[in-house]
Amino acid sequence: MEQYVERREGGYYIAGTRISLDSVVHLFKNGASPESILRSFPLAGSLEKIYGAITFYLANRDAVEAYLRDQEQLSQELAANQPPLPESLSEKLRRVREEALPRNR
Numbered sequence: 001m002e003q004y005v006e007r008r009e010g011g012y013y014i015a016g017t018r019i020s021l022d023s024v025v026h027l028f029k030n031g032a033s034p035e036s037i038l039r040s041f042p043l044a045g046s047l048e049k050i051y052g053a054i055t056f057y058l059a060n061r062d063a064v065e066a067y068l069r070d071q072e073q074l075s076q077e078l079a080a081n082q083p084p085l086p087e088s089l090s091e092k093l094r095r096v097r098e099e100a101l102p103r104n105r
Contacts, residue, residue, distance in 0.1 A: 004052025012067065014044050014053050022071060024053045025064065 003015045012021035019041050027037045034050045044050055057064050085093070 002048075002052065004049055005056040011071075012056075012064065014041075014049055017043055017045070017049075019044055021053055021057065021064065022068060024050065025057050025068065028054055028057065 005012055005021055006015045007013075013019060014021065014024065023041065024037055024044075027040060028034075032040070034047055034054060038044060038047050038050050041050075044053075084090075
């Protein structure tokens with residue numbers, strides 16, 4: 001039987017890849033089709049693996065949702081402990097973002 005998801009280093013991944021299950025689940029929960037998810041993560045290898053990952057999520061929803069909550073909390077804690085960007089870098093990033101956005105004129 002094919003294994004579509006593996007647990008390693010404390011996280012869930014598409015088997016044989018560095019693609020986190022988190023990435024696939026977030027897209028799926030936001031309405032992305034398996035085909036669209038594969039286009040976002042072509043290194044997953046096949047549509048079968050994407051469907052397998054979604055099936056794993058659906059079959060283990062409680063455990064995966066608990067894992068996702070833990071990951072979100074960890075992410076928030078890490079963000080809260082980061083020192084602020086230097087003002088010069090922050091200003092440069094703001095200008096780049098403004099230039100990248102399409103103008104509505």
